Amino acid sequence: MSAEVQPIIETLGLVKNFGRTRALDGLNLSVAVGEVHGFLGPNGAGKSTTLRVLLGLIRATSGTARVFGLDPWADPVRTHRDIAYVSGDVSLWPNLSGGEIIDLITGLRGGADENLRRDLIQEFEFDPRSKARTYSKGNRQKVALIAAFARPARLYLLDEPSAGLDPVMDAVFRRQIRRVSRDGATVLLSSHILSEVEQLCDRVTIIRSGTAVETGTLADLRHLNRTHFRVTGLADPSRLAGLPGTHGISIDGAAVDFDADATDLGAVLAGISEPGISALTVAPPSLESLFLRHYSDIDSGNSGGVK
Amino acid sequence: MPGVLRLARFQARRDRATLPVWILGISLLGFATSNAVVIQFGDEPSQAAILTLAASNPAFLFVRGLPDGTGAGAVVFFQGFAFMAVLAALMSTFLVVRHTRADEELGRAELLGAVPLQRAASLVATFLLGGAANLLLSVFVAAGFVAAGLPVAGAVGAGAAVGAVGVFFAGLGAVVAQVLPSGRSANGAAAGLVGVAYLLRGVGDALGSPAADLLHVSSAWPSLLSPIGWGQRSRPFTSPDLVTLLVLLAAALGLAAGAVMLRRVRDVGASLVPQRGGRERAGVGGTSFVGLAWRLQRATVAGWCIGAAVLGAVAGALGPLVSQTVSSVAPLKELISRLVPGGQAGLIDVFVTALLGVAGVFAAAAGIQAVLRMRAEEAEGRAEFLLAAPKSRGRWLGANLLIAAVSTVLVSGTTGVSAAVGLGLSGSANGPAVSVVPAALAHVPAALVFLAAAAVVFAFAPRFSVLLGWGMLAAGLVLGEFGELFGLPVWLQDISPFRHSSAMPVESFDPAGALVLALVAAALAGMAAYSIRRRDLTT
Numbered sequence: 154m155s156a157e158v159q160p161i162i163e164t165l166g167l168v169k170n171f172g173r174t175r176a177l178d179g180l181n182l183s184v185a186v187g188e189v190h191g192f193l194g195p196n197g198a199g200k201s202t203t204l205r206v207l208l209g210l211i212r213a214t215s216g217t218a219r220v221f222g223l224d225p226w227a228d229p230v231r232t233h234r235d236i237a238y239v240s241g242d243v244s245l246w247p248n249l250s251g252g253e254i255i256d257l258i259t260g261l262r263g264g265a266d267e268n269l270r271r272d273l274i275q276e277f278e279f280d281p282r283s284k285a286r287t288y289s290k291g292n293r294q295k296v297a298l299i300a301a302f303a304r305p306a307r308l309y310l311l312d313e314p315s316a317g318l319d320p321v322m323d324a325v326f327r328r329q330i331r332r333v334s335r336d337g338a339t340v341l342l343s344s345h346i347l348s349e350v351e352q353l354c355d356r357v358t359i360i361r362s363g364t365a366v367e368t369g370t371l372a373d374l375r376h377l378n379r380t381h382f383r384v385t386g387l388a389d390p391s392r393l394a395g396l397p398g399t400h401g402i403s404i405d406g407a408a409v410d411f412d413a414d415a416t417d418l419g420a421v422l423a424g425i426s427e428p429g430i431s432a433l434t435v436a437p438p439s440l441e442s443l444f445l446r447h448y449s450d451i452d453s454g455n456s457g458g459v460k
Numbered sequence: 461m462p463g464v465l466r467l468a469r470f471q472a473r474r475d476r477a478t479l480p481v482w483i484l485g486i487s488l489l490g491f492a493t494s495n496a497v498v499i500q501f502g503d504e505p506s507q508a509a510i511l512t513l514a515a516s517n518p519a520f521l522f523v524r525g526l527p528d529g530t531g532a533g534a535v536v537f538f539q540g541f542a543f544m545a546v547l548a549a550l551m552s553t554f555l556v557v558r559h560t561r562a563d564e565e566l567g568r569a570e571l572l573g574a575v576p577l578q579r580a581a582s583l584v585a586t587f588l589l590g591g592a593a594n595l596l597l598s599v600f601v602a603a604g605f606v607a608a609g610l611p612v613a614g615a616v617g618a619g620a621a622v623g624a625v626g627v628f629f630a631g632l633g634a635v636v637a638q639v640l641p642s643g644r645s646a647n648g649a650a651a652g653l654v655g656v657a658y659l660l661r662g663v664g665d666a667l668g669s670p671a672a673d674l675l676h677v678s679s680a681w682p683s684l685l686s687p688i689g690w691g692q693r694s695r696p697f698t699s700p701d702l703v704t705l706l707v708l709l710a711a712a713l714g715l716a717a718g719a720v721m722l723r724r725v726r727d728v729g730a731s732l733v734p735q736r737g738g739r740e741r742a743g744v745g746g747t748s749f750v751g752l753a754w755r756l757q758r759a760t761v762a763g764w765c766i767g768a769a770v771l772g773a774v775a776g777a778l779g780p781l782v783s784q785t786v787s788s789v790a791p792l793k794e795l796i797s798r799l800v801p802g803g804q805a806g807l808i809d810v811f812v813t814a815l816l817g818v819a820g821v822f823a824a825a826a827g828i829q830a831v832l833r834m835r836a837e838e839a840e841g842r843a844e845f846l847l848a849a850p851k852s853r854g855r856w857l858g859a860n861l862l863i864a865a866v867s868t869v870l871v872s873g874t875t876g877v878s879a880a881v882g883l884g885l886s887g888s889a890n891g892p893a894v895s896v897v898p899a900a901l902a903h904v905p906a907a908l909v910f911l912a913a914a915a916v917v918f919a920f921a922p923r924f925s926v927l928l929g930w931g932m933l934a935a936g937l938v939l940g941e942f943g944e945l946f947g948l949p950v951w952l953q954d955i956s957p958f959r960h961s962s963a964m965p966v967e968s969f970d971p972a973g974a975l976v977l978a979l980v981a982a983a984l985a986g987m988a989a990y991s992i993r994r995r996d997l998t999t
Contacts, residue, residue, distance in 0.1 A: 181951060205844070205997070208847075208848050208994070210844055210847060210848070210997045211996035211997060212995075212996055227609070229847070229850075229852065229853075230851065230852050231665045231850070231851055232850075232851035233848060233851075234850040236850075238845075238848035240841065240844050240845055240848070242841055243841075244840045244841035244842050244845065245476055245845075246752075246756065246842060246843065247565070247642060248642075248756075248759075249738065249755070250737075250738025250739055250740065251738075252738070252739065252740040252741050252742070253738060253739060253742040253743075253746055256741055256742030256747055257742055257746060257747055257752060257846075258845065258849060259847070260742065260747020260748070261747065261748070261749075261846065261849035261851055262848075263850070264747075281740050281741075282737050282738055282739070282740050283737065283738060283739070284736075284738045286565070286641075286642070293711070297845070310848075348649075381471070388777045422723065
């Protein structure tokens with residue numbers, strides 16, 4: 154990564170307490186200029202709290218947060234000048250129409266690009282005339298997305314932005330991300346939809362219980378992950394346990410499933426090559442399994458600390 | 461039925477903090493009033509004195525109610541019943557709307573709509589809760605009266621009267637909730653109807669005919685249109701009349717049945733007043749904090765202005781009528797010429813002054829409501845959406861305070877103009893009728909202090925801003941209306957900003973007082989704008 158350029162977002166040891174609950178626990182996050190950065194974590198991991206700190210809506214208990222090199226708490230107005238934000242739970246004014254709300258938000262940000270606004274409304278198949286009271290979750294989300302994308306920004310902070318969108322609208326959303334990314338904008342995309350992150354993001358940070366547990370490019374993370382094997386016809390499946398780097402062996406009739414560490418793939422392959430095998434499936438490491446490894450409490454014990 | 465009971469228990473659990481505050485607050489007001497009456501007006505001569513004074517002053521009758529003979533119980537009922545009935549009515553309408561229309565609007569009703577129960581089950585459960593709350597209220601009010609030393613039978617009757625008014629308004633609130641599309645509009649309309657009930661009773665009582673002994677007044681017909689008037693007619697301490705309370709309960713049952721019928725035939729979320737479509741683009745000012753604040757507040761302000769216009773019209777048009785009624789009773793006429801400076805003409809001024817004072821409370825309430833809108837915006841997540849824009853929180857707060865201040869001026873101004881028109885038409889003003897406009901506006905500085913104080917609470921302790929915002933107004937009202945009765949020390953009474961407004965036209969304008977109030981309001985507003993930047997947004 155381009156180390157000499159100052160990152161757009163940088164947090165160091167960010168801590169946020171709400172009463173006795175610790176929402177953020179020493180979070181380090183760095184997002185470089187022009188990248189689409191995935192921010193993955195389960196519900197309650199601290200994703201929304203992080204975004205609120207980055208906007209200066211709430212104040213960090215300790216640690217530092219810098220956006221464009223500015224302290225968002227001390228100078229929210231300057232920080233917000235180049236930010237577009239979609240909050241996690243979009244709440245609208247029930248008695249205003251969607252069109253009015255889009256104009257309000259873009260107006261406060263300095264005015265919409267009229268062509269963009271028109272195209273977005275068309276692409277999202279959005280009816281700007283209805284009162285917000287009548288909108289479904291997906292339509293409320295569209296209001297926030299159109300308001301965010303209708304005026305170019307240098308940084309897009311998106312908190313689970315595709316929640317409630319159908320697959321067609323989700324595709325429209327992804328097109329918009331690619332468009333702003335092509336134009337050089339930086340995107341921080343919080344999500345727990347892995348396929349979305351896999352498709353869109355250059356780099357990923359995984360957050361759990363308020364701490365970043367992994368960060369890197371998708372290739373980096375895959376390298377650290379395990380490969381899934383399904384083998385049919387092994388003479389003595391229990392022998393697998395003796396091989397280095399194998400985990401979660403389960404026997405299913407004549408077939409056996411297990412995971413293998415990337416570093417031990419050679420030994421594992423040698424170990425299973427015997428004349429009797431009739432079928433072999435090897436699945437590439439998916440973010441899914443990575444995700445599950447980090448989030449399931451059962452597995453958390455043996456997920457060796459990764460830096 | 462077990463399902464309905466379960467729903468009722470669930471609703472009661474949701475209200476476990478709210479309802480006790482209402483019930484204890486109302487009974488405490490009853491206890492404090494009776495305690496003060498027992499201590500200060502323990503003997504018959506002093507009771508007779510205050511009743512005579514009241515009977516001679518229609519403004520007093522308008523605000524309080526009907527004198528109904530001597531005896532501590534009767535005096536307490538006369539002094540306190542109308543206020544307690546209004547509070548019971550508000551408790552009940554808020555309760556019903558909270559569990560019906562507001563729940564539907566927020567989508568919670570849909571979750572319950574999927575369980576195997578009748579469509580109106582939740583509404584019936586709300587009636588059970590409303591009935592139980594008012595029964596409890598009756599018991600507590602009665603207990604408070606008894607504790608202060610009033611006769612038990614009368615205390616029970618008075619408690620029942622307060623509860624019966626509450627039950628009536630639970631039924632009315634349910635109908636309103638069926639008809640209007642949002643929780644906010646239903647609450648506003650229902651509270652407006654409570655105001656109308658108080659007003660009709662007030663008009664009826666102010667126009668009432670005093671008996672020759674000046675210890676009793678019997679009200680005129682408008683009071684019959686008001687449920688609060690019916691509750692008052694039960695006269696629990698003098699000649700108990702249970703029929704009036706049964707009429708209220710029967711009316712409540714009728715309204716409840718109507719609401720259930722409406723609920724059975726309509727879709728979830730649908731209302732009789734339909735939802736209109738919106739505009740495609742924001743209008744002029746639709747892209748600024750001030751424009752948004754005005755847009756959100758204008759319907760509410762219009763509601764307050766209608767109330768204020770009615771109040772002003774009553775003050776303007778009724779004043780002369782009242783003075784005629786009073787002067788037809790010879791002993792009263794004599795008494796007034798002794799007590800009221802300016803006699804007959806002065807009486808009109810006293811009446812107008814009292815009603816303008818009530819309008820001042822309206823103005824403060826409208827302003828507080830506008831300030832508290834910010835809390836709703838924050839708690840429901842919309843402030844986060846707004847404040848992610850490159851605009852400071854101070855500006856957001858300032859825009860809302862500006863609209864709040866404009867609201868108070870509009871409400872006061874409307875009162876004044878409508879009173880001036882009334883006085884002009886009835887041709888009975890002392891001097892130019894227009895002079896009542898500045899008299900109404902004289903209450904604006906005190907109202908501004910309330911809304912600025914509410915803003916300070918919002919900036920420091922957002923979660924308490926609704927409670928404290930309205931609580932401060934209630935405290936100001938109690939200090940102003942009951943402070944002397946309770947014999948509170950003067951410095952305590954002086955905390956209420958209302959005490960420092962010029963009560964025109966009886967008093968002359970006090971520029972120094974108005975200036976001090978305005979400065980206090982400005983200082984509080986500045987403090988709020990400064991501190992709002994220093995806290996987290998909280999839901």
